[in-house]
Amino acid sequence: xxxxxxxxxxxxxxxxxxxxxxxxxxxxxxxxxxxxxxxxxxxxxxxxxxxxxxxxxxxxxxxxxxxxxxxxxxxxxxxxxxxxxxxxxxxxxxxxxxxxxxxxxxxxxxxxxxxxxxxxxxxxxxxxxxxxxxxxxxxxxxxxxxxxxxxxxxxxxxxxxxxxxxxxxxxxxxxxxxxxxxxxxxxxxxxxxxxxxxxxxxxxxxxxxxxxxxxxxxxxxxxxxxxxxxxxxxx
Amino acid sequence: xxxxxxxxxxxxxxxxxxxxxxxxxxxxxxxxxxxxxxxxxxxxxxxxxxxxxxxxxxxxxxxxxxxxxxxxxxxxxxxxxxxxxxxxxxxxxxxxxxxxxxxxxxxxxxx
Numbered sequence: 001x002x003x004x005x006x007x008x009x010x011x012x013x014x015x016x017x018x019x020x021x022x023x024x025x026x027x028x029x030x031x032x033x034x035x036x037x038x039x040x041x042x043x044x045x046x047x048x049x050x051x052x053x054x055x056x057x058x059x060x061x062x063x064x065x066x067x068x069x070x071x072x073x074x075x076x077x078x079x080x081x082x083x084x085x086x087x088x089x090x091x092x093x094x095x096x097x098x099x100x101x102x103x104x105x106x107x108x109x110x111x112x113x114x115x116x117x118x119x120x121x122x123x124x125x126x127x128x129x130x131x132x133x134x135x136x137x138x139x140x141x142x143x144x145x146x147x148x149x150x151x152x153x154x155x156x157x158x159x160x161x162x163x164x165x166x167x168x169x170x171x172x173x174x175x176x177x178x179x180x181x182x183x184x185x186x187x188x189x190x191x192x193x194x195x196x197x198x199x200x201x202x203x204x205x206x207x208x209x210x211x212x213x214x215x216x217x218x219x220x221x222x223x224x225x226x227x228x229x230x231x232x233x234x235x
Numbered sequence: 236x237x238x239x240x241x242x243x244x245x246x247x248x249x250x251x252x253x254x255x256x257x258x259x260x261x262x263x264x265x266x267x268x269x270x271x272x273x274x275x276x277x278x279x280x281x282x283x284x285x286x287x288x289x290x291x292x293x294x295x296x297x298x299x300x301x302x303x304x305x306x307x308x309x310x311x312x313x314x315x316x317x318x319x320x321x322x323x324x325x326x327x328x329x330x331x332x333x334x335x336x337x338x339x340x341x342x343x344x345x346x
Contacts, residue, residue, distance in 0.1 A: 025302055029303035036303055036304075037301065039301060040300065040304050048308050049308075051308075052308055055315075056312070059318070059319075063315070066319070067322045067325065068326075069326075070327060072330075073330065073333050080266050080269075098259070098263045101263070102256065105252070105259060109248060109249070109255075112251075112252075113245055116241075116243065119241065216295055219290055219294045219295045220295070223287055223295075226287050227287070229262070229283075230282070233266075
């Protein structure tokens with residue numbers, strides 16, 4: 001597990017004690033003393049556990065949104081119309097959210113490739129792809145800022161709105177705000193790691209796990225958006 | 236295979252990227268064509284779960300992790316389904332109370 005002293009060998013086929021598959025392997029890993037996550041670097045295991053806790057937070061928000069939406073006796077605003085835009089004279093429903101979705105998925109794609117290039121020790125490509133990912137993140141947050149401004153201008157507030165159930169504003173600002181915060185922090189995180197890649201920090205230790213760990217965080221942000229898109233915007 | 240971590244061909248990521256684009260387009264079209272009722276819900280949930288599965292399995296490399304960790308991460312969120320179930324029945328109860336005992340009409344105009 002000492003990620004800094006020796007390059008970790010986390011490929012299962014190379015692991016000496018990975019022979020037992022299925023439930024036998026799980027029982028053996030968990031009943032062995034000291035560490036359950038064998039061949040998983042600590043940084044990665046801890047990021048996964050953090051993401052697990054974040055899953056619970058986001059699900060609590062989405063469940064709260066579900067509860068107020070079910071229990072509301074007033075009609076819920078039609079998100080298809082609320083988030084519609086008129087582009088070049090055409091009224092297109094939900095178009096901004098669709099663009100935001102594609103931008104975030106693209107950023108996930110570039111991030112996955114950045115991790116790949118990092119393990120090939122191609123520093124230039126890694127940093128370039130990570131910065132492209134961060135740029136997509138900035139574009140996403142900018143579109144979200146535009147969306148927020150538009151809704152605030154239309155009179156949507158956390159305590160009420162002209163379109164229907166007052167809980168709409170509270171759910172919207174809470175859920176998308178918390179997600180936008182995650183994207184913003186992710187942009188800073190990616191820029192930091194990209195800078196360290198360029199500077200050659202990981203070249204000295206020969207350990208590019210940190211790029212994959214940053215990637216896990218970024219994919220999680222995309223993952224959460226999949227659920228927000230489905231439950232909040234499409235439902 | 237290198238000695239330090241996940242190594243898969245770039246084409247795999249490009250394929251998944253394309254697949255995610257297709258799935259997102261499909262879920263957008265569900266709204267665009269105004270599908271309603273159970274058809275809408277089942278399509279939305281299906282596309283959502285497919286996208287989430289692809290991201291977790293391929294992009295986050297869960298498909299190649301050790302089972303001990305896969306289960307440690309993927310099983311606990313199942314508790315959340317219990318929470319959702321509890322909140323659905325609670326919210327239904329609150330809704331009925333509002334209609335039956337507080338005289339709130341279902342189509343009351345917003346204040």
